[in-house]
Amino acid sequence: MPALMEDAQTLWEFHQMHHEPRDTDVAIGLGSHDIGVAEHAADLHRQGRFPLVVFTGANAPTTVNDFPRGEAVEFAERAEELGVPASALRIEPRATNTGENLAFARALLEGEGITPRTATLISRPYQQRRAYATARKIWPELEVICSARAQELPDYISTIGSTRRVLDMLVGDTQRMWVYADRGFAAPQQIDEATYAAYERLVAAGYTSRLLESNARSIR
Structure with missing residues (x-):
């Protein structure tokens, strides 16, 4: 072992991106089995890193028992419990993979007339590199900073x-x-x-x- x-x-x-945190236009919290995504987003919001957080995610076989009402819905609720105001939260409840997370979050923001130039992608720690690679393909004009809760x-x-x-x-x-x-x-x-x-x-x-x-x- x-x-x-x-x-x-x-x-x-390998999956750590080691991006330095900085201020961005929005955050996009990627749904998963890890509620730490919501908690880390709340921490960064309290630091003033971004004014708006989009949580995106439906369910997967690995998450349906943990978040029966959907990843994005329950992540947003956890962030609000930790002090993120509802006015700073957006919920995208349909995405079932990382590509959809980004595409659907983009459509949601565009529907509100928001075209971010920079975004903090918040994920579980070992999803950072894949999130970055997906963003480069799906949304290449967006400058992304990958972030996850620092854990061994x-x-x-x-x-x-x-x-x-x-x-x-x-x-x-x-x-x-x-x-x-x-x-x-x-x-x-x-x-x-x-x-x-x-x-x-x-x-x-x-x-x-x-x-x-x-x-x-x-x-x-």
């Missing part, structure tokens, strides 16, 4: 309450980097040999529940 956790740490570090992998596993769930998700998000780029859903990202080797070992160890059928590797 220690060797597998070292591999998980390699994937964890063991602390994150404790927060979620399941090592297997986190490792399965890490493996699945890593595979999506090249599969989604191949399918035209995201901009290509460089993937180093150490990251890919760690991914392969975790797949061989059975952390496969979030894998897509396609596993072709065309990006390094």
Whole structure:
């Protein structure tokens, strides 16, 4: 298990973008199983980093039990509990993947006559790189800063309450980097040999529940 956790740490570090926080026109909080997205958005809003937060997300098989009324709805409620005024919150309740998160959030803002030039993309920690790659493809003119609650992998596993769930998700998000780029859903990202080797070992160890059928590797 220690060797597998070292591999998980390699994937964890690969997905971090290490963007410096700064003020942006809006925030877009991506739905997931991680309520920390809403809590981190509330923290940044209190710091004055952005005036408006769009939470986007319907449900997925991994979230329907945690957020039965929808990810965006319950994330917005949590942010409001933490002091974000309702007037600063927008809810996009239909998106079922990261591409839809961005496309539907954009449409919502455009419907209000808002055309942001900059945005803070708030996600679970290991979704940062995929969120960035998707934004570059879906909304290339938007300057994005990726942000997530600062946590070490063991602390994150404790927060979620399941090592297997986190490792399965890490493996699945890593595979999506090249599969989604191949399918035209995201901009290509460089993937180093150490990251890919760690991914392969975790797949061989059975952390496969979030894998897509396609596993072709065309990006390094």
